[in-house]
Amino acid sequence: MDDTTPPTDGPHLVRRKTVLRAALAATAAVPAALLGGPALARTLASGDTVPPLTPACDDGDDPTPPQMEGPYFKPGSPRRASLLDAGTTGTRLTVSGYVFGLACRPIGAVLLDFWQADANGAYDNTGYRLRGHQFTGADGSFTLTTIVPGLYPGRTRHIHVKVQAPNRPVLTTQLYFPNEPRNNTDTIFDPRLLMTVRDAGGGAKEAAFDFVLNVPQDPGGPDPTPTATGGTWAQGTTYRVGDRVTYAGRAYSCLQAHTAQPGWEPPAAPALWRAL
Template sequence: MDEENTLSRKTVLRAALAAGVAAPVALIGGPALARTTAAGGQAPELTPSCHDGDEPTIEQTEGPYFKPNSPERTDLVTPGTQGTRLTVSGYVFGLACRPVNRALLDFWQADVNGAYDSVGYTFRGHQYTDAQGAFRLSTIVPGLYPGRTRHIHVKVQAPGRPVLTTQLYFPNEPRNNTDTIFDARLLMTVRDNGSAKEGAFDFVLDVPQGPTTSAPPSSAPPSSTPPGGTTWAAGTTYAAGARVTYGGQGYVCLQGHTAQPGWEPPSVPALWRAE
């Protein structure tokens, strides 16, 4: 890694700290962090390169409980929710360790009893990173069910890039040793905060980044409007079920969102399905 890249990466994280999006829990080190933080308000130093081992964040199975059309929200806790409160926060980086703005993160998990909501959207929700690549999720520590250790499912997608499907794990769980899916590279860094817990994890996506880019531009073809069709347009708010045309192809919206350049329907299968 050359000095220019080193400085630019540090600059990115210093800017995040100044904007109030610093490392959410001031945790040091750990396999899940693509950056480290220092106590006392000092600027964070980066690990030698931007990764969680020596590769981008690894993929894992989606499992049987994923549902599309989750609501856009950062807080999965509702009045009366049982369980230990948990905040998970961190950043989404590309291969140059620069933040990915407006990356989509879709989380789902079990409740305190280890059950998934297959009827509604309890403990399900999606959100987008901010300009510093930061995200924050308020939830609970998921319960256990036969055959698995504690985990949180997530899909992550940079604008115009493929979807990463993976899972996040908790350190020092007895079942980590017997769960055949568990991978230590996906361990969050977790600490106690009173009666609650705080976790941190940085995703590193396989997104090439130049000196000033947060994500590559979409290579999708320009839009056209077939007779009688509604053309997809950046800046438009689409509800789940909305139908558009793009490049002569029809699409149906899977999750409500506000469109932006890079989120053209052919490029974002998490948001659009071809008809």
Template sequence: MDEAGTYGTGPDDPGTGREPESPRLVRRKTVLRAALAATAAIPVALAAGPALARTSAASGSAPQLTPSCDDGDDPTPEQTEGPYFKPNSPQRTSLLEPGLPGTPLTVTGYVFGRACLPLSGVLLDFWQADTNGAYDNTGYRLRGHQFTDSRGSFALTTIVPGLYPGRTRHLHVKLQAPGRPVLTTQLYFPNEPRNNTDTIFDPRLVMTVRDGGGGREAAFDFVLDVPQDPGPGPTPIPSGGTWTVGVTYRAGDRVTYAGRAYVCLQAHTAQPGWEPPAVPALWRAG
């Protein structure tokens, strides 16, 4: 992989399309975007509201409340590389090419360290099957790498991968923070029939996916095993007062907005567009 060294290739698997079991999985991590609320913009795929990456169901139901972030967050689970990885992919955020068939797909998210702080400059190397379930093993079609920006965010434009024997629908990705080990894993789609029969499938790696923009929009946040100093917590604020941009609210805090009272449901830092009437995931009238 240029810019970040060369990875080893996976095992040879002629003709079967099968991939070996992962030798090790780390513990579950519920990833939070709330850690970036004070400084980061919401990715395009989720710009309609503060739908954190792991809180919206594919059915479009109201997002569940996100638990508080702590300093012991588990890294994203590892998965097998499989037989189709190739080093030295081109640097690009879009894998689309003229004449490439398939349903458009955007994948957005953040990369965090162990203290739920964003990581900039993280390498993400994606590769996948085309709409017919085939990998390009001679060129670099549907292969590419990119780096997280200063906010720790990434965005990939591609197509929904097809199916091939023995596997459910999935994306491959390698991540590497500067000077840190490589994490190899896979991302999955919700409500796929083959999720129940694929022996490699891991529900902890299911993306949040919805229809939109003439295709599908997905979100997923990664956590790398990178030690971080969480620093001081937010300064407590007295409960009550008028809702104000830039204030850090805790669950249970009460505010008024446009003459109406609201109760905070989830800790966050207020941003423009997150006014209480507009974001029922964060505020409840009363």
């Protein structure tokens, strides 16, 4: 699945019928986009052609491959689905998709933490410009509003992301753009991480990508849910994903395993804690 053709040893592509079959087996609601609904980024082909979803998602197939974090990740990003701030310049980009487990069933409440370069190829390492995290809906869907990242020496265009299902390890990876000349020279570029991209009118672009996490699933069973633990947030305590605490009279669920430190109180660390 490089810019034009699938690699000979690449993963199996799932067609809509595969996901529909898994959804029906699970008696789950089928995402509207998979039925040719309003998610235009997902229906890129014309006529009767059924577009493949990327990356692979089929019972027992490989999950989305990881990639290096790079030097510019910052914890504690704000919770937001749009990374656009006042004064943000560049080509507007909307990325939509779903997060699936190994049985092609969508997973809700998945944390996705995005960060990227601006239109000039620079990262904001003092603040949180073009950084933010969000959670998938109950149907496993997400939508990110941002800009097409610029180029900087040695790399092709890419968007960084950390993806974590409840009670599961973090997947750190990167998303790429098709038909980029530097895809051929970037030493860590992986064609399995190509988004599907199209023009959306008015100079904007739309992209689609589905993550497949290494989360075992019974097609008829429930999605993973956090384990509930009680207690009041306390500095120095080691918290696991799914642990629940109270702070200032409000309940929170832990999103990433960590040891509590000053400044990481739940209201101040939305990348670590989700209010219940």
